[in-house]
Amino acid sequence: MKFGGTSVADLDRIRNVANRVRREVEAGNEVAVVVSAMAGVTNQLVAWCQGLSPLHDAREYDTVVATGEQVTIGLLAIALQTIGVDARSWSGWQIPMRTDGAHGRARIVAVEGEALVARMQAGQVPVVAGFQGIGPDQRVTTLGRGGSDTSAVALAAALRADRCDIYTDVDGVYTTDPRITSRARKLDKIAYEEMLELASVGAKVLQTRSVELAMKERVRVQVLSSFEDRPGTLVVDEDEIVEQAIVSGIAYSRDEAKITVRHVPDRPGVAAAIFGPLSQASINVDMIVQNVSAEGSTDLTFTVGRTDLARTQAVLAEHAQSIGSSTVLADPDVAKISVVGVGMRSHAGVANTMFSTLAAKGINIAVISTSEIKVSVLIAAEYTELAVRALHTAYGLDA
Amino acid sequence: MKFGGTSVADLDRIRNVANRVRREVEAGNEVAVVVSAMAGVTNQLVAWCQGLSPLHDAREYDTVVATGEQVTIGLLAIALQTIGVDARSWSGWQIPMRTDGAHGRARIVAVEGEALVARMQAGQVPVVAGFQGIGPDQRVTTLGRGGSDTSAVALAAALRADRCDIYTDVDGVYTTDPRITSRARKLDKIAYEEMLELASVGAKVLQTRSVELAMKERVRVQVLSSFEDRPGTLVVDEDEIVEQAIVSGIAYSRDEAKITVRHVPDRPGVAAAIFGPLSQASINVDMIVQNVSAEGSTDLTFTVGRTDLARTQAVLAEHAQSIGSSTVLADPDVAKISVVGVGMRSHAGVANTMFSTLAAKGINIAVISTSEIKVSVLIAAEYTELAVRALHTAYGLDA
Numbered sequence: 001m002k003f004g005g006t007s008v009a010d011l012d013r014i015r016n017v018a019n020r021v022r023r024e025v026e027a028g029n030e031v032a033v034v035v036s037a038m039a040g041v042t043n044q045l046v047a048w049c050q051g052l053s054p055l056h057d058a059r060e061y062d063t064v065v066a067t068g069e070q071v072t073i074g075l076l077a078i079a080l081q082t083i084g085v086d087a088r089s090w091s092g093w094q095i096p097m098r099t100d101g102a103h104g105r106a107r108i109v110a111v112e113g114e115a116l117v118a119r120m121q122a123g124q125v126p127v128v129a130g131f132q133g134i135g136p137d138q139r140v141t142t143l144g145r146g147g148s149d150t151s152a153v154a155l156a157a158a159l160r161a162d163r164c165d166i167y168t169d170v171d172g173v174y175t176t177d178p179r180i181t182s183r184a185r186k187l188d189k190i191a192y193e194e195m196l197e198l199a200s201v202g203a204k205v206l207q208t209r210s211v212e213l214a215m216k217e218r219v220r221v222q223v224l225s226s227f228e229d230r231p232g233t234l235v236v237d238e239d240e241i242v243e244q245a246i247v248s249g250i251a252y253s254r255d256e257a258k259i260t261v262r263h264v265p266d267r268p269g270v271a272a273a274i275f276g277p278l279s280q281a282s283i284n285v286d287m288i289v290q291n292v293s294a295e296g297s298t299d300l301t302f303t304v305g306r307t308d309l310a311r312t313q314a315v316l317a318e319h320a321q322s323i324g325s326s327t328v329l330a331d332p333d334v335a336k337i338s339v340v341g342v343g344m345r346s347h348a349g350v351a352n353t354m355f356s357t358l359a360a361k362g363i364n365i366a367v368i369s370t371s372e373i374k375v376s377v378l379i380a381a382e383y384t385e386l387a388v389r390a391l392h393t394a395y396g397l398d399a
Numbered sequence: 400m401k402f403g404g405t406s407v408a409d410l411d412r413i414r415n416v417a418n419r420v421r422r423e424v425e426a427g428n429e430v431a432v433v434v435s436a437m438a439g440v441t442n443q444l445v446a447w448c449q450g451l452s453p454l455h456d457a458r459e460y461d462t463v464v465a466t467g468e469q470v471t472i473g474l475l476a477i478a479l480q481t482i483g484v485d486a487r488s489w490s491g492w493q494i495p496m497r498t499d500g501a502h503g504r505a506r507i508v509a510v511e512g513e514a515l516v517a518r519m520q521a522g523q524v525p526v527v528a529g530f531q532g533i534g535p536d537q538r539v540t541t542l543g544r545g546g547s548d549t550s551a552v553a554l555a556a557a558l559r560a561d562r563c564d565i566y567t568d569v570d571g572v573y574t575t576d577p578r579i580t581s582r583a584r585k586l587d588k589i590a591y592e593e594m595l596e597l598a599s600v601g602a603k604v605l606q607t608r609s610v611e612l613a614m615k616e617r618v619r620v621q622v623l624s625s626f627e628d629r630p631g632t633l634v635v636d637e638d639e640i641v642e643q644a645i646v647s648g649i650a651y652s653r654d655e656a657k658i659t660v661r662h663v664p665d666r667p668g669v670a671a672a673i674f675g676p677l678s679q680a681s682i683n684v685d686m687i688v689q690n691v692s693a694e695g696s697t698d699l700t701f702t703v704g705r706t707d708l709a710r711t712q713a714v715l716a717e718h719a720q721s722i723g724s725s726t727v728l729a730d731p732d733v734a735k736i737s738v739v740g741v742g743m744r745s746h747a748g749v750a751n752t753m754f755s756t757l758a759a760k761g762i763n764i765a766v767i768s769t770s771e772i773k774v775s776v777l778i779a780a781e782y783t784e785l786a787v788r789a790l791h792t793a794y795g796l797d798a
Contacts, residue, residue, distance in 0.1 A: 011450045048474055051410045053481040060480075063488050064473035067466035074463035075447055081459075082452040089462050093492070094537070138493070 001031055002130065002152035003167045005039035007226035008072050017226065018079035021125060025085055030120055032159060034130045034152040035076055037068025058103035062142045066092070069129035077127045087125040090116060092132035092140065097151070099133035099141045106133060106141035108150065111158035128155060149210035157217035164219050166206065167226035172233035173198065173205055175397040176250040181389045183398040187248060191238035191342045194248045197374045201251040201338040211235065238342045246343035246350060247395040250388050253336045254381055256286060256303040258366060259312060262327035263297045270324065274300060277319045283308045287369040287378055301367055303378060306332055334366065335384040338376040339391060351375045357394040363387055400430055401529065401551035402566045404438035406625035407471050416625065417478035420524060424484055429519055431558060433529045433551040434475055436467025457502035458538050465539045468528035476526045486524040489515060491531035491539065496550070498532035498540045505532060505540035507549065510557035527554060548609035556616035563618050565605060566625035571632035572597065572604055574796040575649040580788045582797040586647060590637035593647045596739040596773045600650040610634065637741045645742035645749060646794040649787050652735045653780055655685060655702040657765060658711060661726035662696045669723065673699060676718045682707045686768040686777055700766055702777060705731055733765065734783040737775040738790060750774045756793040762786055
């Protein structure tokens, strides 16, 4: 059972979490709990580090920020003991949860949970600090924002748990954002691959890394509400999903910006001249399209994270000569709309339905990219809701 | 260098501490730093534990409360690095600072500082979390409130430091409380034994346990202000104090209450009948006086901590029969005034000066107790300031 920051935001909510855990214990389940820092605490700790130095030592940052979860594990252990559940707290170094040495964005390499397992077998509920571990330098590491989901999945894998329940402030994974259409439906099950595509295109339910790990370790994950008492959405192997829909969900993201480099000479090596310098500047490029050549020159359009837009323009200006063009158009007012479903593998015409649906609504497509189980298009941001609703209906997802 | 909670209360003060440390480093000194939690943080953490359960697990309490210092060490290390001082943080378990298993009030048993010393020898400033250690159960322990002073002295002893500088919100140890008389003088030096008597009778500059440890390990301690830049008071072996005054300071305490048991039968065993049950109830009795017997019965007067007053009365009422008296008078409006100085050992008449000075001001003495270097009297609380000022003058302590 993993509880995020809003689920443990104050003492009342911590008591609520304790009661949930007790119910599982009383139902005869062996339970391990993973918790995040109380909502707002991590932000305060990060702000203190930033306030002293924007370029702070990541090892010291980890020392400071990991205290957030250490507070929650102690408090939840007390709350559990108070209602008669044998419990104890475990920080990352106590388990130990071994990570690599990349402070601030560490990756879990091993969960050495022997002592913890022995206590569980004796009937004790371990309350584990998410988001943290111990590095090869024997110092505290953190996994980066949202890392608590990954901690929970890694622990579930180490314990060979039947299930990893991730309690959040939403009650499951929906066919699309319920704030955009009331016809959005909660999914009972979704495949890992689909969840990965949804997570990476903007459905912020689970952290991408935690889904990757769950898929690799075959951990069955349930996303459910910590405030309501009903089943959520199971994230499982696609073989477990009997009635597989062709399309499972429609996602959208407004976190990208569109860049067009005009009148690029149409010759080999020009893409490298553009994307090489961007890669060196650690700028991730997502969708790319090259227009048909006309009169020996071509237009090259691609997307970057919106927060990288200014840096991207600077890099392109700097390399204008080697690129052969200094005409760069930037448009931050774009949205990426994605249709996701493992059923696409065996069904043709999914992309075409998307294009014709958008055309019927008069929505222009700027860029297209596809993967085995996803079709994404870039459109003007103002059409986001219209596009999502139309596609939700077109793929038969409406409730 | 040890800095308390008010000295690291916010980012500006942490920067100020970093500058102080840098000055010492630039003066060619090898420095280790011990810090407390930011002012107010520990209270918040304690309140959370209390809010969940007044009878919480001390091991979980320690897990929660120790985070306060862990935040400060990371922040101060960042602040030091930012101004060019090589520094790293050390929590109690990382050193490791070994304690016994008495969670919430642990005692340090060993400082295994080999790794820390190696880093110091390479020029790095260790920033150590005060108030915490690691117990035999490999879990985080805390030393109890004020324990950071003790951490600093223990580390200074382990490092064989020339000096342990305790930075506080006062600039040294005074001949008496400057709020009571403007004639109070800051002492340049004070003997361990004197500091112990002053600490235990209410001069709240250093925690008693830290002074005991300093005396045992012969650590020279300096108490000085973290806000002003001038020498404080050195707490040292009395042999180091060349011009030893007979009396070093006048202390007072309003934390006690007076109890008188009237008409107690004047026979052997009656003191045991009173103090046995109090001891079993863990009530500390301080000063005791038995009046001259009259007509086969006597009055027995003693003091207890004011917070124990109600419990003391309940215990005495319960044992009235075996004591042989149920007439118990309680007076919380008393003050203990103490004259302290190692010079008393070799000078007669110190107590007499005290009695005659108080008599001349018309102040009645209820109880007297003495040790080798201290004379204490119990008086009515309303005479506190008058008594302290008169004694300060009588012993030639006025500035």
